Amino acid sequence: MTGTSPSPVNLHARLTEGLIAIRLMMALVSAASLASAAVLPDGPGKAETGRLCGKCHTLDQAISLRQGQAGWEETIAKMVNLGAQGSDEDFNTVLRYLVKYYGASSGTRAAGAGGTSETGRR
Numbered sequence: 001m002t003g004t005s006p007s008p009v010n011l012h013a014r015l016t017e018g019l020i021a022i023r024l025m026m027a028l029v030s031a032a033s034l035a036s037a038a039v040l041p042d043g044p045g046k047a048e049t050g051r052l053c054g055k056c057h058t059l060d061q062a063i064s065l066r067q068g069q070a071g072w073e074e075t076i077a078k079m080v081n082l083g084a085q086g087s088d089e090d091f092n093t094v095l096r097y098l099v100k101y102y103g104a105s106s107g108t109r110a111a112g113a114g115g116t117s118e119t120g121r122r
């Protein structure tokens, strides 16, 4: 009596296939978050900034400005208007991070060439 019910071997193969697919997806996801995290300097708020600000555009764009706290507050408010989502705490953490590493006067003036030509005000 050889029925056509799936043999255990078959089932196992499918299960393994599924697991491999899941692992692959997880690897891709972590590779992607690693790639975007690499742009940001280490510090408190790095994770939140990557999570909240890398969704709609590149993180490069998110950190393309050098401005003080008021400026970043404005930018974040603008992003919230555009649909950025996170808790107040998240945004506060991001704000502190951006002010610290991408503030107007903090020493982080992207050492070296390629200075910012701050004339591009349309």
Ligand code: HEC
Pocket (backbone or CB within 6 Å): 052, 053, 054, 055, 056, 057, 061, 062, 063, 064, 065, 075, 076, 078, 079, 082, 083, 084, 085, 094, 098
């Ligand atoms: C819901 C989508 C979305 C999220 C999330 C988002 N942004 Fe934006 N961001 C935009 C869009 C759309 C633009 C282009 C706006 C324009 O051209 O006026 C933009 C542009 C910018 C710019 C360019 C300057 C400007 O004011 O247009 C900066 C800087 C920026 N975002 C920073 C951030 C930061 C920091 C975060 C995290 C707090 C963030 N963005 C999260 C949608 C988003």
